[in-house]
Amino acid sequence: MDKTTSLNILLVEDNPDDAFLLRRTFRNATHLEFRVDFVDRLSDALDQLDKETYDCILLDLSLPDSYGLDTLAKVREAQPDLAILVLTGNADDEASIQAVRMGAQDYLVKGSHDEALLVRAVRYAVARKRQEWELKALTMELSHSNETKDKLLAIIAHDIKNPLNGLLGFLDLASNRAERMTGAELSPMLRDANSAAHHLAELIENLLTWARSQSGRLEHRPQKLALNLEVVERVVEQYESLIHQKGIELEVDVQPDLIAFADWFMVYTILSNFLGNAIKFTSKGGKIRLTGSQTGDKLRLGVEDQGVGMTEATRQHLLQGDLIGSNRGTQGEEGTGLGLLICREFAEKNDGQLGIHSEVGKGSHFWVELPAATK
Numbered sequence: 001m002d003k004t005t006s007l008n009i010l011l012v013e014d015n016p017d018d019a020f021l022l023r024r025t026f027r028n029a030t031h032l033e034f035r036v037d038f039v040d041r042l043s044d045a046l047d048q049l050d051k052e053t054y055d056c057i058l059l060d061l062s063l064p065d066s067y068g069l070d071t072l073a074k075v076r077e078a079q080p081d082l083a084i085l086v087l088t089g090n091a092d093d094e095a096s097i098q099a100v101r102m103g104a105q106d107y108l109v110k111g112s113h114d115e116a117l118l119v120r121a122v123r124y125a126v127a128r129k130r131q132e133w134e135l136k137a138l139t140m141e142l143s144h145s146n147e148t149k150d151k152l153l154a155i156i157a158h159d160i161k162n163p164l165n166g167l168l169g170f171l172d173l174a175s176n177r178a179e180r181m182t183g184a185e186l187s188p189m190l191r192d193a194n195s196a197a198h199h200l201a202e203l204i205e206n207l208l209t210w211a212r213s214q215s216g217r218l219e220h221r222p223q224k225l226a227l228n229l230e231v232v233e234r235v236v237e238q239y240e241s242l243i244h245q246k247g248i249e250l251e252v253d254v255q256p257d258l259i260a261f262a263d264w265f266m267v268y269t270i271l272s273n274f275l276g277n278a279i280k281f282t283s284k285g286g287k288i289r290l291t292g293s294q295t296g297d298k299l300r301l302g303v304e305d306q307g308v309g310m311t312e313a314t315r316q317h318l319l320q321g322d323l324i325g326s327n328r329g330t331q332g333e334e335g336t337g338l339g340l341l342i343c344r345e346f347a348e349k350n351d352g353q354l355g356i357h358s359e360v361g362k363g364s365h366f367w368v369e370l371p372a373a374t375k
Contacts, residue, residue, distance in 0.1 A: 012057060055122075226258070287305075
């Protein structure tokens with residue numbers, strides 16, 4: 001996010017020293033611009049929320065005219081769609097933890113945050129809240145389509161429930177036994193919980209993207225698109241950490257100066273799904289090739305892996321736009337085919353075509369053909 005992008009923040013804090021430090025941190029932020037309004041009473045905060053539109057509120061629960069979780073409840077009642085970060089003086093403050101359970105996006109310990117942590121916390125809180133809005137609105141719209149509803153329910157019933165149950169199980173165990181467990185005992189559980197959380201986030205993002213597409217709310221905006229600079233490099237950067245974790249060798253062989261005429265978000269989503277699936281189904285130490293070429297007026301972007309591959313029946317189901325049963329990656333990662341269903345629809349919206357070649361035990365090759373931009 002560049003500096004020209006700004007977020008409107010309401011800071012509600014009755015300690016002038018804490019308020020000064022927070023405002024100074026926002027003012028010194030280098031990667032994002034903040035406009036911060038400051039009040040020290042809940043009544044003033046509610047007045048401000050009536051007059052102005054904010055992206056996020058930083059809320060001290062202990063104010064001269066309100067105390068504890070009642071402060072949060074009043075803000076949520078006044079602005080249920082506002083991202084809320086609770087300010088606390090103690091990392092173990094039970095009220096702050098309970099505030100997150102009541103709907104706050106997160107809590108921050110006063111005096112312990114630097115610029116990067118504060119900016120990241122605000123950005124994530126706003127992003128999570130916006131996802132909540134979109135998910136609620138789109139879920140309501142999609143309820144009018146029986147076919148869409150049935151497909152969503154099939155995914156939610158199994159593939160969202162499983163990682164969610166895994167997370168809940170870990171949290172229950174950690175809350176009851178963490179103080180008696182060693183680091184060696186906690187480490188694999190934390191890895192599993194982290195994997196489940198990432199899988200859940202991926203599923204929700206795919207659901208939101210597909211739902212926007214199905215409801216007609218996702219605009220198609222084709223433009224001249226430099227595939228290397230605007231798509232390939234960004235997708236590779238997105239997955240660098242995961243590639244490193246699995247020790248995968250990634251070879252990028254994309255012809256320079258490939259210019260497509262297509263929608264940036266849709267092409268980015270297609271390649272992101274291709275590479276994410278390749279990583280998911282490639283064993284540690286394996287190899288993945290990301291390729292790009294031009295033949296006549298057609299461009300092709302593809303990803304080849306040395307993963308588990310798929311049967312011909314599964315390949316046909318994916319090409320026909322069917323959701324498939326849950327498939328597990330090399331580390332237990334789950335997949336439903338929803339991401340590839342999105343890829344197929346996005347390829348067609350851009351006058352392109354999705355292709356798959358795969359052999360069980362040898363790997364898969366996914367590609368998309370797109371129209372080249374005219375000079």
